Amino acid sequence: MSTHEYYVDGDPIADTKAPDGPINERWERRRFTGRLVNPSNRRKLRVIVVGTGLAGASAAATLGELGYRVSNYCFQDSPRRAHSIAAQGGINAAKNYRNDGDSVYRLFYDTVKGGDFRSRESNVHRLAEVSTEIIDQCVAQGVPFAREYGGLLDNRSFGGAQVSRTFYARGQTGQQLLLGAYQALERQVAAGTVELHTRHEMLELVVVEGRARGIVVRDLVTGEVTTEIGDAVVLATGGYGNVFFLSTNAKGCNVTASWRAHRQGAYFANPCYTQIHPTCIPQSGEHQSKLTLMSESLRNDGRVWVPKAHGDDRAPADIPEDERDYYLERRYPAFGNLVPRDIASRAAKAVCDEGRGVGPGGLGVYLDFADAIGRLGEDAVKAKYGNLFDMYERITGENPYERPMRIYPAVHYTMGGLWVDYDLQSNIPGLFVTGEANFSDHGANRLGASALMQGLSDGYFVLPNTISDYLADGPFEAVPEGHEAVDAARKAVDDRIAFFLGNDGDRTVDSFHRELGKIMWEYCGMERTDEGLRKAIGLIRDLKDEFYKRVKVTGKAAELNQELEKAGRVADFFELGELMCIDALHRTESCGGHFRAESQTQDGEALRDDEHFSYVAAWEFAESEPVLHKESLEFEYVKPTQRSYK
Amino acid sequence: MKLRLRIWRQAGAEDKGKMVPYVIDGISEDASFLEMLDVLNEQLIAEGEDPVAFDHDCREGICGACSLMIDGQAHGPQGATTTCQLHMRQYSDGDTIDIEPWRAGAFPVVKDLVVDRSSFDRIIQAGGYISAPTGTAPDAHAVPVPKPDADAAFSAAACIGCGACVAACPNGSGMLFMAAKVAHLGLMPQGQPERHTRVLGMVAAHDEAGFGGCTNTGECSAACPKEIGLDVIGRLNADFRKAATRAA
Ligand SMILES: Cc1cc2nc3c(=O)[nH]c(=O)nc-3n(C[C@H](O)[C@H](O)[C@H](O)COP(=O)(O)OP(=O)(O)OC[C@H]3O[C@@H](n4cnc5c(N)ncnc54)[C@H](O)[C@@H]3O)c2cc1C
Numbered sequence: 001m002s003t004h005e006y007y008v009d010g011d012p013i014a015d016t017k018a019p020d021g022p023i024n025e026r027w028e029r030r031r032f033t034g035r036l037v038n039p040s041n042r043r044k045l046r047v048i049v050v051g052t053g054l055a056g057a058s059a060a061a062t063l064g065e066l067g068y069r070v071s072n073y074c075f076q077d078s079p080r081r082a083h084s085i086a087a088q089g090g091i092n093a094a095k096n097y098r099n100d101g102d103s104v105y106r107l108f109y110d111t112v113k114g115g116d117f118r119s120r121e122s123n124v125h126r127l128a129e130v131s132t133e134i135i136d137q138c139v140a141q142g143v144p145f146a147r148e149y150g151g152l153l154d155n156r157s158f159g160g161a162q163v164s165r166t167f168y169a170r171g172q173t174g175q176q177l178l179l180g181a182y183q184a185l186e187r188q189v190a191a192g193t194v195e196l197h198t199r200h201e202m203l204e205l206v207v208v209e210g211r212a213r214g215i216v217v218r219d220l221v222t223g224e225v226t227t228e229i230g231d232a233v234v235l236a237t238g239g240y241g242n243v244f245f246l247s248t249n250a251k252g253c254n255v256t257a258s259w260r261a262h263r264q265g266a267y268f269a270n271p272c273y274t275q276i277h278p279t280c281i282p283q284s285g286e287h288q289s290k291l292t293l294m295s296e297s298l299r300n301d302g303r304v305w306v307p308k309a310h311g312d313d314r315a316p317a318d319i320p321e322d323e324r325d326y327y328l329e330r331r332y333p334a335f336g337n338l339v340p341r342d343i344a345s346r347a348a349k350a351v352c353d354e355g356r357g358v359g360p361g362g363l364g365v366y367l368d369f370a371d372a373i374g375r376l377g378e379d380a381v382k383a384k385y386g387n388l389f390d391m392y393e394r395i396t397g398e399n400p401y402e403r404p405m406r407i408y409p410a411v412h413y414t415m416g417g418l419w420v421d422y423d424l425q426s427n428i429p430g431l432f433v434t435g436e437a438n439f440s441d442h443g444a445n446r447l448g449a450s451a452l453m454q455g456l457s458d459g460y461f462v463l464p465n466t467i468s469d470y471l472a473d474g475p476f477e478a479v480p481e482g483h484e485a486v487d488a489a490r491k492a493v494d495d496r497i498a499f500f501l502g503n504d505g506d507r508t509v510d511s512f513h514r515e516l517g518k519i520m521w522e523y524c525g526m527e528r529t530d531e532g533l534r535k536a537i538g539l540i541r542d543l544k545d546e547f548y549k550r551v552k553v554t555g556k557a558a559e560l561n562q563e564l565e566k567a568g569r570v571a572d573f574f575e576l577g578e579l580m581c582i583d584a585l586h587r588t589e590s591c592g593g594h595f596r597a598e599s600q601t602q603d604g605e606a607l608r609d610d611e612h613f614s615y616v617a618a619w620e621f622a623e624s625e626p627v628l629h630k631e632s633l634e635f636e637y638v639k640p641t642q643r644s645y646k
Numbered sequence: 647m648k649l650r651l652r653i654w655r656q657a658g659a660e661d662k663g664k665m666v667p668y669v670i671d672g673i674s675e676d677a678s679f680l681e682m683l684d685v686l687n688e689q690l691i692a693e694g695e696d697p698v699a700f701d702h703d704c705r706e707g708i709c710g711a712c713s714l715m716i717d718g719q720a721h722g723p724q725g726a727t728t729t730c731q732l733h734m735r736q737y738s739d740g741d742t743i744d745i746e747p748w749r750a751g752a753f754p755v756v757k758d759l760v761v762d763r764s765s766f767d768r769i770i771q772a773g774g775y776i777s778a779p780t781g782t783a784p785d786a787h788a789v790p791v792p793k794p795d796a797d798a799a800f801s802a803a804a805c806i807g808c809g810a811c812v813a814a815c816p817n818g819s820g821m822l823f824m825a826a827k828v829a830h831l832g833l834m835p836q837g838q839p840e841r842h843t844r845v846l847g848m849v850a851a852h853d854e855a856g857f858g859g860c861t862n863t864g865e866c867s868a869a870c871p872k873e874i875g876l877d878v879i880g881r882l883n884a885d886f887r888k889a890a891t892r893a894a
């Protein structure tokens with residue numbers, strides 16, 4: 001069936017900055033061909049960095065060290081609270097400290113394959129190369145990674161990898177990496193190179209004569225709206241998993257910065273690629289405001305199972321071994337409990353759909369540590385996972401040392417994001433995008449411990465090198481007061497605020513967000529169908545209309561107004577949600593986290609369609625139908641094969 | 647369950663503020679404390695009232711945003727637990743709960759339960775880092791770190807910067823927060839070159855921000871959701887004495 005009623009075809013696009021030649025020389029070549037900015041000129045250039053997570057703080061700190069004038073923004077009260085702080089499990093790097101056969105090439109290979117052949121080889125190879133420098137950098141900053149008795153760094157293997165290349169700091173790796181970047185950032189604040197604006201939210205991008213030149217921000221404490229002008233804008237504003245309302249993301253995570261840029265012309269790539277994480281604590285009721293991840297590292301020692309019999313509601317300890325179905329070990333003997341996330345999530349959904357799920361509503365499977373405790377002892381298990389077990393108990397009231405955890409998949413990460421070229425520049429000159437906010441390195445599925453790696457790779461090493469090629473043409477002409485582009489951006493923000501506060505509504509923002517999330521989860525979640533997606537698009541459009549008619553926002557503009565903040569974010573989620581469904585509808589193949597029920601192998605695995613879909617779908621905003629630009633993907637090194645973890 | 651809440655309402659920094667009573671019903675014991683406040687806010691909005699402002703983000707005990715004085719205890723009654731991780735099964739039907747913001751000279755109230763903790767960032771700016779510009783690092787294995795030191799550094803670095811220590815301290819001191827960072831960095835070989843300038847800078851910024859002095863009451867550590875121990879304060883004092891003698 002044609003899906004063309006929802007979009008129009010545009011011209012194909014190419015990544016014009018991607019170097020060619022042998023893959024292991026491309027990054028070096030690009031660094032050499034990119035132009036540099038003379039140190040004495042750098043202080044004449046102002047770079048606006050939005051976001052203080054791993055991708056933003058590392059970029060802002062490094063650009064400051066290089067001598068640029070940096071203005072850095074976040075909506076939290078401190079840069080240290082960016083959502084990156086919550087990452088638990090670890091960060092990958094091809095150090096091969098274990099001598100277990102790892103290498104840059106293997107990390108590259110695993111990431112391309114793990115992404116189900118929907119990422120760019122050049123980018124992924126660069127990521128793998130840079131990975132080793134990240135660990136060096138973080139250790140030099142004093143990041144307290146886990147160590148062995150000899151004093152050297154410890155490693156573990158992480159979801160889907162057969163080598164131990166994951167560096168970690170107990171279950172708080174993201175926290176420690178972010179604090180490292182945050183401290184480097186605060187050092188630059190003290191040095192006067194970075195100006196920090198916390199509790200500020202970017203609400204619009206300013207594009208002047210085709211270049212990204214600034215942002216419109218609202219001071220969340222006073223409500224004051226201002227326009228900030230610079231020579232380049234970097235968005236490091238994170239992922240959009242909260243379009244589902246319930247996700248493992250922090251409550252404030254949102255798509256507004258990216259979406260506003262998209263509305264100004266920046267392409268949004270592969271929006272439907274979302275990652276559903278298999279090991280989260282199941283929902284307990286309607287009051288649920290977020291879902292909590294239980295680190296994937298738990299699958300190293302925990303065994304996943306459900307009862308063999310449908311509707312078996314005995315306590316787990318009363319179910320004998322031979323009446324349990326360790327379904328991952330059964331279906332995937334080679335990888336067992338360590339299959340990649342998308343596969344583990346779908347397998348959990350499948351057993352629950354069969355009526356074999358456990359816990360409230362039958363939406364859960366067991367993650368059982370009894371064997372590990374028997375083998376290693378409770379103390380060893382506690383040393384490895386103690387904080388996660390404590391967290392589980394606080395949330396559920398159940399003790400996982402005695403009773404298997406209940407887990408269920410939840411939205412976790414978004415591989416899609418603003419389209420960028422090899423330089424991390426969007427199609428709007430001067431607009432750069434780093435970290436989870438861009439689309440570039442993980443294809444249709446991200447491997448565990450690779451987001452932290454990408455965020456820091458982008459921020460510490462890639463962007464500071466590539467942005468100079470653009471800034472070499474600066475400083476750009478001053479943007480005069482009252483320039484029409486500035487006024488228009490400013491007016492759009494003011495109008496929106498006035499609309500929300502003036503609307504005579506009767507429903508809360510959260511009630512709409514929850515309902516939108518349900519639609520997204522039902523039809524654009526773990527399994528997608530042509531029929532379901534069409535239905536979802538209709539439901540989203542109707543709900544969006546109702547939102548504008550009935551949403552009620554209390555309070556004033558000139559004060560701390562958390563309802564107003566939420567209203568703007570949810571408004572953008574509506575538009576994004578629709579685009580995600582259109583993207584998912586047009587991609588009739590299954591790949592990575594995108595599973596189309598119509599496209600599966602006989603034994604229920606995702607079936608790619610390389611002939612028709614080996615491309616990045618980059619969407620251009622239009623008030624009517626979005627325009628699809630395709631960037632075709634070439635695989636010179638890792639030849640596409642059907643992924644198999646059997 | 648049904649609860650009576652008394653919540654601090656303050657329209658803005660200049661407003662005087664007062665405790666306001668609310669009644670809320672139908673709260674599940676599986677709900678978190680903040681989810682209970684979400685329910686209250688939905689109710690308030692429906693009634694056309696201004697919802698209660700409070701800081702939160704991760705809701706899993708790691709970002710340090712949430713910050714409530716619950717019945718006079720920072721982060722409430724459960725040990726080693728942030729407000730967002732506190733669940734309503736800790737309470738019973740009919741309970742009355744008082745909810746206030748952090749109270750400290752260095753943390754002025756912004757609105758309702760939201761306070762300004764930027765003074766913590768200023769302490770870090772004054773030396774809470776290791777100067778290692780991007781790209782200058784040697785191989786990560788160049789300097790082994792004895793495991794006990796690495797583990798102790800991690801425990802100190804687990805601080806989430808929530809400010810419970812300050813709120814719990816009768817003097818409003820930021821000593822535990824500051825000492826945790828001094829200990830983290832001072833326990834690592836990488837942190838040695840700046841060890842003395844760091845502690846002097848941070849202590850000066852701490853005092854300038856209006857935090858009170860430390861009189862070893864230990865309330866800070868008892869309230870810390872990450873169970874940072876008082877030993878870090880001993881380390882800071884020792885470092886400070888040495889650094890001050892040298893500087894003199
Ligand atoms: C629970 C959890 C565990 C995870 N564990 C791992 C792991 O073990 N390993 C791994 O590799 N990955 C992990 N991830 C993924 C990883 O943490 C994220 O992908 C990554 O940290 C994103 O970093 P970022 O810098 O791109 O964005 P973020 O950290 O989300 O930062 C976004 C920043 O942008 C700011 N911002 C956003 N919008 C605006 C706006 N409009 N105006 C102003 N500022 C704005 C925010 O204030 C914030 O500072 C995990 C994710 C979750 C949810």
Ligand code: FES
Nearest residue numbers: 703705710712730
């Ligand atoms: S909301 Fe992040 S620690 Fe409580």
